[in-house]
Amino acid sequence: MEWIVIGGILVFVMVVGVQAELKKQKEQKEKAEQYNSLINFERQALLSAPDRMTLQPLDPGDYRYRPVGKENLIAIQENASAFELKSSGNYRTSGASISIPIVKGVRYRVGAGRIASEKSWQVTATGRLLITDKAVVFESPEKNDRITWGQIADVELMVDGFRIAKRTGSPKTFVVNSPDPKFAAVLELMLMRVD
DSSP: HHHHHHHHHHHHHHHHHHHHHHHHHHHHHHHHHHHHOOOOOOHHEEEEHHHHHHHOOOOOGGGGGOTTTOOOOEEEEEEEEEEEEEEEEEEEEEEEEOOOOOOEEEEEEEEEEEEEEEEEEEEEEEEEEEESSSEEEOSSSOOEEEGGGGGEEEEEETEEEEEEEESSOOOOOESSSSOOOOHHHHHHHHHHHHH
16 A cells, blocks of 8 residues: 555656646747847848848947947847856766785776766856847856857857857857847848858
8 A cells, every 4th residue: 555655655756747847948939039039039120122131330438348449339238148168177087996005005006997087067157148230249257258240150149148159169058047139130140140
């Protein structure tokens, strides 16, 4: 009788867990659809003709930005964090080995195996993203990064950030607390302009 009760409890817990996961997925899908519709609205507002974008440059002095050459500041996304896949400091080993004690504190090891460092996504800097007519710029007290439009292969818009794929090297991932749909639309349209 106890096993039937325990089994019933386990099934109930599993059903509740699955329902909670389905609800969470539904909420994420709705959030993504709402964000996408806001981006589409902003995109349409920026397009004066089917293939022409009208943008009013921002005053760089108002945002304490020093443009390069005759660069125009177009959009800003505050509170952006740069994420990188970095070593967590932990190591994982696999394989077989034998350790033979020779003298106190000294061992002879024989075997084959592999040691790999574990990696995880970590915040490397927190600052802001800027879009200019020449580049996408990340500014922070920890580090600055500038990716010219010619270096950008693709841009992935996510509900919580942006992934910028470069033509060479690893992509840059930026996460934001509250993404600005206008910033996302400008980023996407500027990439289309360059292609």
